[in-house]
Amino acid sequence: MKLGEAARFVGLEPRVVRYYVRAGLLVPRREADNGYKKFSPEDVTRLRLIRAARCLDFSIKEISG
Numbered sequence: 001m002k003l004g005e006a007a008r009f010v011g012l013e014p015r016v017v018r019y020y021v022r023a024g025l026l027v028p029r030r031e032a033d034n035g036y037k038k039f040s041p042e043d044v045t046r047l048r049l050i051r052a053a054r055c056l057d058f059s060i061k062e063i064s065g
Contacts, residue, residue, distance in 0.1 A: 003028075006039035010047045017047065023060050025050055 007014040028037040
């Protein structure tokens with residue numbers, strides 16, 4: 001699924017998902033034909049975990065560790 005779809009599925013803004021990718025918390029695959037980020041079901045599960053940890057006030061550094 002594409003970035004926007006993954007973001008909607010988890011209940012996040014696409015800009016937040018992009019931030020998590022830049023921070024290294026997620027490493028989505030790239031589609032060969034157009035270069036779009038492609039999120040797997042495991043990436044979506046990880047997004048849910050990140051979202052839950054952020055709701056519990058864990059920092060990005062703590063989550064990445």
